[in-house]
Amino acid sequence: MIRTQIQLTEEQYRLLKTISKERNASIAEIVRECISHYSASRCLTSEDEKYSKAMDALGKFRSGIKDISINHDRYLAEDFKK
Helix, strand or coil: CCCCCCCCCHHHHHHHHHHHHHHCCCHHHHHHHHHHHHHHHCCCCCHHHHHHHHHHHCCCCCCCCCCHHHHHHHHHHHHHHC
8 A cells, every 4th residue: 555645624534533433444444435436436447447348238238129220310319309
């Protein structure tokens, strides 16, 4: 792990301190967890991970409509009108 130093507002520090007591975890652990959640929610993943996830999704969904590759623009236009 890399050691770093940050500055927090008093309110941010109090919040971290409260959470750390409630969860019986260190403030550092709470900060690391917050960063992990933030990066996941912002989809901060590498291009390789994005590509891998896209490839994993291929073929997993079916609409039952046989002509989507031909009429996809028409279907999109119909859906956006709704």
